[in-house]
Amino acid sequence: MLRGKSALVTGSSQGIGLGVAQAFAANGAAVVVTSERPLDKLREVQRLLSDYPSTRYVQADLLTDGEPERLVAEAWEAMGGVDVLVNNVGTYKEPPLGQISRDHFDFIFRLNVWVSVAMTREVVRRATAAKRGGRILFSSSLNGTRSEPLHTLYDASKGAVNALTRQLAVELAPLGFTTAAVAPGLVETPLTDFGLKSDPVGRQAVLDQIPLRRIATVEDVAHWYVFLASDRASYATGAVFAVDGGLDAQQMAFRPVSEAERGKV
Numbered sequence: 001m002l003r004g005k006s007a008l009v010t011g012s013s014q015g016i017g018l019g020v021a022q023a024f025a026a027n028g029a030a031v032v033v034t035s036e037r038p039l040d041k042l043r044e045v046q047r048l049l050s051d052y053p054s055t056r057y058v059q060a061d062l063l064t065d066g067e068p069e070r071l072v073a074e075a076w077e078a079m080g081g082v083d084v085l086v087n088n089v090g091t092y093k094e095p096p097l098g099q100i101s102r103d104h105f106d107f108i109f110r111l112n113v114w115v116s117v118a119m120t121r122e123v124v125r126r127a128t129a130a131k132r133g134g135r136i137l138f139s140s141s142l143n144g145t146r147s148e149p150l151h152t153l154y155d156a157s158k159g160a161v162n163a164l165t166r167q168l169a170v171e172l173a174p175l176g177f178t179t180a181a182v183a184p185g186l187v188e189t190p191l192t193d194f195g196l197k198s199d200p201v202g203r204q205a206v207l208d209q210i211p212l213r214r215i216a217t218v219e220d221v222a223h224w225y226v227f228l229a230s231d232r233a234s235y236a237t238g239a240v241f242a243v244d245g246g247l248d249a250q251q252m253a254f255r256p257v258s259e260a261e262r263g264k265v
Contacts, residue, residue: 001027001028001226001227001229001230001232002024002027002028002029002084002226002229002230003027003028003029004028005028005029005030005083005084005229006029006030006031006032006075006079006080006081006082006083006084007021007024007029007030007031007032007082007083007084007085007086007229008031008032008034008071008072008075008082008084008085008086008119008123009021009024009031009032009033009034009086009088010034010062010071010086010087010088010089010115010119011034011035011088011089011090011139012033012034012035012045012086012088013033013034013035013037013042013044013045014035014044014189015187015189015218016088016139016184016187016189016218016221016222017033017035017086017088017089017139018033018044018045018048018218019218019219019221019222020086020088020221020222020225020226021033021048021055022048022222023219023222023223023225023226024084024225024226024229025048025051025052025054025055026052027226027230029054029084029229030054030055030056030079031052031054031055031056032055032056032057032058032071032074032075032078032079032082033045033048033049033055033056033057033058034057034058034059034060034062034071034075035059035060035089036059036060036061036062036063037059038059039057039059042057045057056075056078056079058071058074058075058078062089062111062115062118062119063107063110063111063115068115068118068119068122069118069122071119072119072122072123072126073122076126081126081127081130081132082123082126082127082134083132083134083135084134084135084136084137084229085119085120085123085134085135085136085137086137086138086139086225086229087115087116087119087120087136087137087138087139087161088138088139089111089112089115090111090112090139090157091108091111091112091154092108092143092151092154094108094150094151094152094153094154095150096150097152100152100153104153105153108153108154108157109153109156109157109160112154112157112158112160112161113157113160113161113164116138116161116164117164120136120164120168123136124136124172124175124177127175127176127177128175132176133175133176133177133178134176134177135177135178135179135180135228135229136168136172136177136178136179136180137179137180137181137182137225137228137229138161138164138165138179138180138181138182139161139181139182139184140158140161140162140165140181140182140183140240141154141158141161141183141184142183142184142185142242142244142247142248143155143158144158144159144161144162144183144240145159145162145183145248146248158183161181162181162183162240164179165179165180165181165238165239165240166179166238166240168238169237169238170238173237178233178234178236178237179237179238180228180233180236180237180238180239180240180241181239181240181241182221182224182225182228182240182241182243183240183241183242183243183244184216184221184242184243184244185210185216185242185243185244185245185247185248186206186210186215186216186244186247187215187216187217187218187220187221188215188216188217188218189218209247209250210244210245210246210247210250211245211246211247211249211250212245212246213245214245215245216243216244216245220243221243224241224243228241
């Protein structure tokens with residue numbers, strides 16, 4: 001689906017970002033993978049580079065001034081352009097509201113929002129000069145429209161990502177760009193594994209809130225990025241796609257769930 005396309009995926013050394021990079025490469029795209037860590041510490045990325053010779057790794061700390069611009073420049077040179085930018089890098093770790101400081105705010109919003117703005121700006125600048133368009137994808141979250149405790153800054157930042165997806169669709173359409181965001185619910189990744197694998201009771205409580213009664217795999221989510229990056233999605237722009245197993249659709253999620261509803265009888 002992506003043969004002949006070049007893609008740059010931020011935050012792609014693990015989790016959803018790595019899954020997206022793997023799915024892109026498997027579908028024929030040339031991909032630049034990136035994180036702040038050195039390549040010799042990233043076994044899965046090394047395997048990806050070995051399996052797909054058209055992939056590249058660029059180490060970049062995107063919280064440092066000038067790094068988004070350098071990353072785009074190196075990716076552009078390596079692949080002869082960037083057709084698809086996936087703004088995936090982000091985090092959710094923060095203290096309770098009463099302990100939040102300006103430093104916490106600056107860290108979350110710089111990583112989750114500003115980096116996406118800086119990366120998009122640089123890709124668009126280069127593409128416009130080369131008289132070409134492209135696709136800008138974002139990793140949002142169900143938390144961009146729904147909230148949970150201890151996620152004050154994260155939820156606000158993902159709301160901003162959703163707004164960016166809409167606004168840039170309008171602003172960049174005349175330049176030949178489309179945008180879209182994928183908003184997962186709970187996904188099994190290193191970032192979201194907060195003890196559920198070792199806590200069967202807690203895990204079941206989470207599963208009971210998801211109509212499909214399972215937590216998403218990275219693969220469940222990554223294939224959405226492939227479709228949205230492909231020409232088959234070329235008329236969709238400004239949309240945020242929930243991939244959450246029905247979590248957002250369910251009313252009264254915390255009511256008791258019967259064994260029949262769990263599909264066990």
